[in-house]
Amino acid sequence: MEQKCPHCGADLPENAAFCPHCAKDIHGRKKPGRPVPLQKKLLLGLLGLAVVIAVGAGFRYFNRPYVPQEFDGVGEVYYESGDKTYQLLVAWPNDRTAPAADIYHQGAPDEQYRWPSRWYVNDALTGTDAWGEFEPLVKQVTVEVVQDENAADELIIAGEPSHQEDYSPDAAMVSTLDFTGNSGEPQVVWTVQMKNGDLIRVRQNLHITPVITHEYHWQDYPMNTAEEVQALLDQIAAEVPPTDQVLLYLTPGTYEGDLVFHRSYDLYGSTDEDGARTVWKGSISMEDGHYGWINYFYDIDFVGDGANTGIRAKEKAWPVGCTFTGYQTGVLVRGQAWVNVTECTFTGNEVGFHFNSTGQSASDTRYFDNTFTGNGTGILLESVPTDITMVFDGTVFSNNGTDLDNRCDHPIDTTNAVFQ
Structure with missing residues (x-):
C-alpha cells in the first residue's frame, strides 16, 4: 500500500521511519509522563504493607484465645465479669459482706465437733446476694483442707459444698467441717472453677485449741x-x-x-x-x-x-x-x-x-x-x-x-x- 509523508506529501518507501524529502519523523510520539521518584514508591509500598499487617493483627487480636487467670485471697476475692464486680468471700450469716478470714474454736481433744464454713457471692457495689446471676458462670466449686502438719488430728470435710436452703439460705454454699480440739491450725480453701477457665481461691484460716x-x-x-x-x-x-x-x-x-x-x-x-x-x-x-x-x-x-x-x-x-x-x-x-x-x-x-x-x-x-x-x-x-x-x-x-x-x-x- 502506497504511503505519503504526513508533513510534505512526498511518496514514502515501504516501512520508512523518516521522510527522505523533508527528513521528518513520520511516527507520532507519546508525551512522556512525569516520573515517580523511587523514594515515594518505596513509602507507598511500605504504607500498604503496614495497612495489611494492621488488619491482620487486629483480626488476630479480636479472635485470640482467652488466657485464664488465677485469683487468690484470704477471706475474700473481687472478680470482674463484663461490667459487674463480684465479692466472693467466707463470712458469718449476720454480716454477709464482712470477710471471716480467721475462725477460732476450742474443743476437747477426745471429742468431735462440726462447724459450717459459709461461702457468699455478693454484688460488690450493693453488698446484696448475687449468687443467682453468678452461678451460670461457674463450672465447679470445691473445698479442700490444708492440714496443720503439727496437729495430732486432721480437720475433715464432712460433706461436699452445696447450697443448703433449709440450713443457711442466704449463703451461696456451705461446707461442714469436723474437728477435734487437737486439729491445730488448718486452712480451708474454697476453689471456684469458672467456665471461662479462670480459677478463684478463697482461703479461711482455722485456729483450734484444746478446751480448758x-x-x-x-x-x-x-x-x-x-x-x-x-x-x-x-x-x-x-x-x-x-x-x-x-x-x-x-x-x-x-x-x-x-x-x-x-x-x-x-x-x-x-x-x-x-x-x-x-x-x-x-x-x-x-x-x-x-x-x-x-x-x-x-x-x-x-x-x-x-x-x-x-x-x-x-x-x-x-x-x-x-x-x-x-x-x-x-x-x-x-x-x-x-x-x-x-x-x-x-x-x-x-x-x-x-x-x-x-x-x-x-x-x-x-x-x-x-x-x-x-x-x-x-x-x-x-x-x-x-x-x-x-x-x-x-x-x-x-x-x-x-x-x-x-x-x-x-x-x-x-x-x-x-x-x-
Whole structure:
C-alpha cells in the first residue's frame, strides 16, 4: 500500500521511519509522563504493607484465645465479669459482706465437733446476694483442707459444698467441717472453677485449741442456795475466760429462786442415796454476755408457780433428762437462739416448749425421747431459725390440749413420734 509523508506529501518507501524529502519523523510520539521518584514508591509500598499487617493483627487480636487467670485471697476475692464486680468471700450469716478470714474454736481433744464454713457471692457495689446471676458462670466449686502438719488430728470435710436452703439460705454454699480440739491450725480453701477457665481461691484460716475445762462441785464450793449459785456464777464470769468450759454440779436438794447466766455453763443435777434429784423452783435466764458454748442442763427437775418460765434461752441451750412442771412456759427460745431438748418430760405447763426466735444458725435436728403430757400446748413453734427439719423420734404426746402447734409451718418429722 502506497504511503505519503504526513508533513510534505512526498511518496514514502515501504516501512520508512523518516521522510527522505523533508527528513521528518513520520511516527507520532507519546508525551512522556512525569516520573515517580523511587523514594515515594518505596513509602507507598511500605504504607500498604503496614495497612495489611494492621488488619491482620487486629483480626488476630479480636479472635485470640482467652488466657485464664488465677485469683487468690484470704477471706475474700473481687472478680470482674463484663461490667459487674463480684465479692466472693467466707463470712458469718449476720454480716454477709464482712470477710471471716480467721475462725477460732476450742474443743476437747477426745471429742468431735462440726462447724459450717459459709461461702457468699455478693454484688460488690450493693453488698446484696448475687449468687443467682453468678452461678451460670461457674463450672465447679470445691473445698479442700490444708492440714496443720503439727496437729495430732486432721480437720475433715464432712460433706461436699452445696447450697443448703433449709440450713443457711442466704449463703451461696456451705461446707461442714469436723474437728477435734487437737486439729491445730488448718486452712480451708474454697476453689471456684469458672467456665471461662479462670480459677478463684478463697482461703479461711482455722485456729483450734484444746478446751480448758473448769469443774465446780457442790461438795467443794458454796452451792446450797440459789443465791450462792448466782454469786458463784458471777465470780466465774468475772474470772474465767468465756472460751473456757465451765461445769457446775449442783446438790441433790431443792433450790428456790431465779438464776441469770452471762456466759456459758453446763449445769448438772445430782441424785442422792434415796433417789431424790436436784430440784429448781424458779427460772433460769440467759441474758447478754459472752457465750462460747451450748448451755447444757442435765437431770434437773424444774418446778414452776404457774406464771413463770423454766428456762428462758436467748443463747443456745440443750436440756437433757430434765423435767418441767407447772410453768406458764417450760422452755422458751427467743432472740436468735437454737435449743434442743432430749429425754425431757413436760407436764402440766400452759406451754411445754415454745420456739420463738429468728436467726441463721441451728445446732442439731434431734428432739428425741421427750414426753409431753397434760400441757395446754405441748410444743408451740411460732418462729424457728433456718428450715432444718426437727426430728421427734421416740417423743410421746398425751393428754395435751394441743400436742404440736406449728404456726410457722416449720419442717418437722413426727414419723416415729407417738400420739396418744
